[in-house]
């Protein structure tokens with residue numbers, strides 16, 4: 001394997017287990033492995049990728065996004081007049097619009113819009129993306145390869161592929177019930193496209209949410225993820241309505257429902273989890289379940305899901321851009337401010353904490 005050497009004005013590295021900004025250092029990479037971060041200059045004749053005034057740092061991991069929506073729906077969810085917490089945005093706007101896009105856009109157009117979201121991310125320093133999309137949009141992996149992004153793709157699985165809001169404002173799935181067929185498609189996709197941890201493309205099992213998937217389907221999803229040895233990711237505890245629904249239908253809190261249906265553990269990424277109680281967060285921390293904090297999108301809806309609340313509870317928390325702009329640095333800036341506002345402390349949600357969380 002030939003060694004690649006990268007040099008910048010600064011390197012964001014680690015010193016004694018802590019992040020450190022190192023000046024005039026070189027990063028030696030052998031294949032997929034970082035061999036050294038050192039002041040030792042390379043031997044004469046060694047090619048060096050040099051960024052004279054640049055910062056060399058690990059790539060960002062965008063832990064939860066919908067790349068296709070980022071380009072298509074730019075600006076649409078902004079400034080909407082909505083009662084707080086009514087999950088209309090998801091069920092009246094985002095899901096139907098995504099469905100229309102899937103039907104109306106040509107394959108070339110879908111390809112272009114997905115590429116736009118991915119290029120935005122890559123230009124902003126994201127090198128790994130966990131993204132949820134609809135079955136039928138498997139070109140996601142082809143676009144990611146062209147763009148040069150490492151991806152984990154999780155097609156949505158719902159108890160019925162056309163969920164909608166019922167009279168009482170709760171999602172219903174009273175027609176269809178093709179959840180198991182969608183799960184079977186995801187398993188087939190895993191077998192066809194997953195390249196393992198060393199590859200550029202991985203497939204995850206992606207039940208949509210606790211209120212769009214019946215418990216039996218969630219348990220089947222967990223079983224499939226365990227059999228395949230892959231990640232499971234879903235939306236979780238997004239609104240008080242969702243929690244009230246779990247309480248009225250199953251007599252359980254969010255974390256009790258998660259435990260009952262297999263949504264806990266180190267191979268699980270829960271998007272948002274913002275309405276979790278302190279007790280729920282303790283369960284997520286104790287089970288090593290990961291949370292993708294997407295603070296910017298919720299702030300636009302008038303809600304604060306502060307990163308630092310999860311991190312302080314000991315929950316493994318990363319950062320995602322969700323459906324809105326595919327700008328991870330912008331996301332980090334807002335994430336830090338929202339945490340500082342929530343705790344009224346400048347030293348909360350610090351740049352160091354967030355850089356660690358995002359890488």
Ligand SMILES: [Zn+2]
Pocket residue numbers: 064065066132235271322323
């Ligand atoms: Zn999402």
